[in-house]
Amino acid sequence: MSPRQLPLPLALPPERGAPVLPDSSNAVARTWLAAPDDWPGGRLALFGPEGVGKSLLLRQAAARLGLRVLEGSALRGVPDGLPSAVDDADCAAEEEALFHLINACSSTGALLLLAGREPPARWRVKLPDLASRLRAIHAVEVEEPSEQLLRALLAHHFAERQVRVDPATQDWLLLRLPREAAAVSLAAARLDRAALAAGGAVTRALARQVLADLPFFGAEEDAAADDVSVADGAGGSNRHPTLL
Template sequence: MTPSAPRQLTLPLPLPVSSDRADYLEDASNAEALAWIDQPDRWPGGRLAVFGPAGVGKSHLARAMGWRLIEGPTLRGLPDPAAGGTVLDDADAVAEERALLHLINLCAERGERLLLIGREAPARWPVALPDLASRLRATTAIGIGRPGDALLGALLAKHFADRQLRVAPEVQAWLVARLSREASALAEAAARLDRAALVARAPVTRALARAALAGWDGFGEGADDDASETLHSPPSPQVPALL
């Protein structure tokens, strides 16, 4: 008996998270925020807050500034002066209110730009210090909404291109209609499909995607799915890589 070939192991390789401002795709949901981000000299008092739900790219924006980045829960004491400015991500999760108040005051005294990132507008943050509440209410706040279909489609295509994974446009459109409308869900879906395609040694079809994503919270079946489609369906022809 001829020994069978050893099964090839697939190693999931994490892709680096881009911090390039050019990689941040624009649509109606974030256009106003991007316009403010790109003109820090316009920020009233040198301070701006950007807020929105999880998965809309706030942390990507924070890193794309190229400024000193502080995670809100880790804020303690007074930081040293920073070139350009300071970004406080998860600013609404700061554990020490007085540290946030000192940071706001310090940046104002030094003439440094300060960008606050959170899920709610600063005026809604539940703070106890009156001085801090006053400064937060005075901070210009710009919201980012849920992305539209065009942005979701472009973002999913970019995740596939980054992984050099060929997925037909009609399959991508099918996925966008069923995936959670969050950037993080699209990235996770691309990673799962990449692994599934490597294991199956087959292109990403609807059938393969349905099997790979079944049971995951970020994926929901559509009412128009063809129930007769199975993993034994003929593979789709290859399409050019999305570059």
């Protein structure tokens, strides 16, 4: 038996150099990010589910606008009011720090860009004054990607991990995965580890085994099969036997 290669749980570097692919899901956000003079009070917040590209949009806008990037999980103390961008701002380590940062930017006229999973008005904070300031921040949603962007994201995740998956298998996967960016990212990561451990290529059999417990895996395929079955049933004489 050949020795089994064990995958190491190494974190991938942030995709700071990856391009933001224009898509209907991020069109509104890109428009607002391109016009910082139009941000009400010089503040803007991006929100949306995991994996839709909020962090990437925030970081690339920060680089273009000269904003320092802060991580919400590390936000403590009394930060100054330099033009700033806070990723995962809804997970700020200290509410007081976020409160002081908003005030500092407001008093100096500095730009402030935030990102979180929900609009700031819905963030669960205990400080009433912070809640009031968060409600005043204009929020723009980054939506789940279109079919075209999902296809590009899946190919990007495989390329980033240096995993070769033929286009037919990628098409097969897209038919079965939930239409969410986070699901596409998770599937690519799982298949990468599984293929490395097995010492082989990403196949349909491997995907069925590795992704079987993923919520709604195969739902799109099942729905398509149901539609075909109903259409065939309506025709009666046009039905064809299923080939197994």
